[in-house]
Amino acid sequence: MQWYLQANVGEAVVTTLKDWAFWSAILATMFVIFLGWFLTKRGTFKKDWEAVLIKVVMVVGLPALAFNGFMSDTSVGEVKTQLAILLVGFLFYIILGIITKYFYIKYEKDVRDALTMCTVFASTTFFGIPIVTALFGKESSVPANIFNIPYRVFLYSLGFIVMSKPVATLVATEAQTVKSTIVDVGQNSAMAQQTVGEIKAAKKKAVVTNLKQIFLNPILIATLIGFTFWVTQLIPGIKVVPDQTTIGSGKLFSPLRLDNTFPPLFKVTKTLEGICTPLAWLAIGITLAKGNFKEAMADKKVWYGTMMKVIFAPAVGLLLTIVFAAIGKTTGAWHLDTIGLSVIVIMLAAPPASVIVAYSINYKKQPLLTSNLTLTATLFSIIVLPIWVIVTTAIGATSLFTY
Template sequence: MNTQKIFTQVLVLFFIIVVGFFIRKKGIIDKKMNKGLTELILNVTLPFMIIASFNFPFSKDMLLNAGKLLLISALVHLSLVFASKYIFIKYPKEVKSVLRFSMIFSNCGFMGYPVVESVYGKEGVFYTAIFNISFNILIWTVGVMLFSPEKEDKNYKKALINPGILSVLIGLLVFMLSINIPEPLYKTLEMVGSTTTPLSMIIIGSMLADVNVKEIFGSSTTYVITFVRLIAIPIVTYLILKFLGYSGIFLGIPVLIMAMPAAANTALFAERYNADTNLASRCVFVTTLMSTFTIPLIMLLL
């Protein structure tokens, strides 16, 4: 990979995060607007970007590659579910649920897509959308179970029917049937979808502006999850896949997605199920902040 290009792209993303931080501090956007922009991304711009990324002529090789990445994704995520159970076994329940969630689920949407796109282009978005199918299913089943073990609280409908999954299904239909999307419609998908990256980074910056920095760095627990999430997981993923003989996208995309910070949903789920919301916010803040330094380092492995 072009090391200079990698650092430049991550630096651009970091600068956009800084923009989001300052415009929130200046009151240009508020919490309500932040929530609205988040909904806009999750329900409109990101699905548009995903569908546009599937606008390739059908290729059996690409389909086989997608299937292989989906299998890798399922194995990686399920391994994290298993490992997290024992790594954080000594922590109290309300703390353990936050730490396990942060370990299993990375910010593969807001940060994953932009970073992968900066390295692999539109084809990378295509494969990342496939890779993230496991994430979307597990976060609404295993993810909910971590905070609320009662069976009735697991939302299987949301796991299978959400904009992320639906856009992948539509995209797969376009790809497998070689549907020629009319240029005006494709340009609309592409232009709206292209706003995902800057909007996502601005929202992350805005989220960081809400956290009381003085309270963040006093807890050793925050440092533990930061090390596990940003360094241990991507390096172990890299070593295992490398040992198994994987290279190219089969190595790069899983490692990059695993190098992302804790999912923003960590704080949302903690609040909904009365877990440690303060710890959840700290996990999201610190891992997001530190990822701007660790992601370029992880990229050097590739």
């Protein structure tokens, strides 16, 4: 166990606190979010612009960011590391999805389900990735997008099932009532059967829609394409194209390393990537301007849910990552580094996913609670962000996460 404590943790923390790049990223985040809030309150921005900005970020900016993150060198060890992060992600959502509901056991089922899903699913894509990219640069892109694969699978499956179930049960009960009533008055039960059939068809359509959201999501598609391009660099003999960015360097690359083999196309995706972070932060500011802090903070459930979201959930992710790092270190199967640790924890400290709030509104399951929780959690996420960066820096400085 001695190797856990070999590194100079204090020195790493002091270095981080004295790093202008760290504080520049934090201040830039806060300033642009505040700018979005201020311009919305002033009336320069319209409150409904949030939806447009989010759409641009999700459909254009983040897919480009996800793809570009994989335009880098790799190795067998690096692939093993990212697969370990993928496994951490799947286990995190399974474990947290099981245990979190017991922290809300005193509440009625609708409230418990809403709070659980808000705690489990953070806005890792829209809120988390722009921030970790600003903090850690290109190195954070691969682990962030790998970790988001299980996030999207569970968000559109577990999240949908839990948030829509009570309404589906209610509708089915009403349909049965209609059927019984028709039979009681001696009418033909065909009408009731038709009603039940329509309900089943609606439920089936909802499932298909969510499957499309998982597998046809532009961010996930860009991630899978980028990951494929990235991994194929390990194929023997595939590096045959001379470096087009530095003529005469003598370096050879895979044809799929577009940043080196076809710079014009890479420039396009790089330009689109650049719109992601500022638009995301402005949209967050608009979101904050739309909410009522006084009303939100008067609800004890909102306070409790906020602390669970920005402290408990990332703490579970931190513990799970430490366990996996220890297993990898002991067995030599993989190596998790400080960047991977920080990316996982910071993304999990983000406010609740907007998809969960959308489910809450669509299925009439505590929409006011989830909206207020998102509002307060967004504010507190910004406040605790530097703390989590310092914590992960300190733990990441131990030899558990260093070579």
